[in-house]
Amino acid sequence: MTEPHTRPVYRTALGASDLKTITLLGHDLAEDIMGSVGFGELAFWLATQRRPSPGETRVFEAVLAALADHGFTPTAIVTRLTYLSAPDSIQGALAAGLLGGGSRFLGVTEDTGRFLHDVLESLRGAVPSDEAGWDEVALRTVQEQRAAAKFVPGLGHHVHKAGDPRTPRLMQIATEEGLFGPHLSLFAAIGRVHPDVLGKTLPLNGAGVCGAALADLGLPLPLLRGFALLARAAGLIGQLAEELRHPVARDVFLSVDLNNTSVAPDPFTPDPLEEGRTG
Known part of the structure; x- marks a missing residue:
């Protein structure tokens, strides 16, 4: 006898919705969270699935503020340059900056x-x-x-x-x-x-x-680097907003484009100790 088809169930304590409501973390999003829970508190809550205390929220938001923007770092510069190249792709500019969050920055x-x-x-x-x-x-x-x-x-x-x-x-x-x-x-x-x-x-x-x-x-x-990227996303939006008002990306691009000098090729020489090694 063939077993009746059963619909798969995907469990989540995060966002879920039906015809009339949206539930988030077990609460009604529109009635219980919007206008009552700050974004920093919500980000902590989403990551831990427990609501932070006021003290935890204060420390967490202080961290976000500390990491949001540090001026013309590589992540900010590449965001502005990507926007110069593709102003139709704001998500591409933001993604370019976030992808630069690595061992040296963030x-x-x-x-x-x-x-x-x-x-x-x-x-x-x-x-x-x-x-x-x-x-x-x-x-x-x-x-x-x-x-x-x-x-x-x-x-x-x-x-x-x-x-x-x-x-x-x-x-x-x-x-x-x-x-x-x-x-x-x-x-x-x-x-x-x-x-x-x-x-x-x-x-x-x-x-x-x-x-x-x-x-x-x-x-x-x-997730620690993720929280750093969360903070930096706000900073990169600020960089793009300033780029709209006071653009510098074209000057950065032209500074390199108009001042480069052609030189003879410099072939790469492999390290003999690395030859023959495999991953």
């Missing part, structure tokens, strides 16, 4: 959060209870990275060499809200002890402290 938020989390996991629950204990863990961590010839993610900034102004402010907000957790504690300790190992003082990167704060909020580590 990606340090995720890299730092993951790095700090891995160190904390290695403690197997033996979390320090005071500043001296955190300094001991941080010192060992920086020494191990130094011995392995590896950088500490989130340590250093190419512009704010005397101190990233976002770092103390975000730490202050987290402290005020009682959300200065183990990731921020470890990162702060790295800031205190690293000169003894490296022989120089480097600032704690603002994007790095954002990663520590997001990790302390319990947000999923694989």
Whole structure:
């Protein structure tokens, strides 16, 4: 006997709709969320499927503000140039800028959060209870990275060499809200002890402290870069709005186009140590 056909069911706690209503996170979108829930709070809620406390919302939105726009970064420039090339494709311009969020720009938020989390996991629950204990863990961590010839993610900034102004402010907000957790504690300790190992003082990167704060909020580590991109999307819209009023993309393009110089070919020479290797 043939089994009756059954319709597949795809479960979701996010958006669902019928003829008259839209449900989001178990609430009526129009009646319960629109006009009552801010976008930052909603973004946190969507990612965690739990409504954040006012303190969590404040820290989360401070992170979004910290990462929204940093001026003429590569992500901003490529967004403006893509819009110059294809003004009919606003989504292409935004996508171009977001695709540039990687290890050098924006990606340090995720890299730092993951790095700090891995160190904390290695403690197997033996979390320090005071500043001296955190300094001991941080010192060992920086020494191990130094011995392995590896950088500490989130340590250093190419512009704010005397101190990233976002770092103390975000730490202050987290402290005020009682959300200065183990990731921020470890990162702060790295800031205190690293000169003894490296022989120089480097600032704690603002994007790095954002990663520590997001990790302390319990947000999923694989999504940390996504939150940085969420923030940067707002900044890129601002870049495009300014490009409409005060365009610079054509000047950037012409600066390169009119000032390039033809030179002899420079053939690529493979590294002999890489020859014969496979993925």
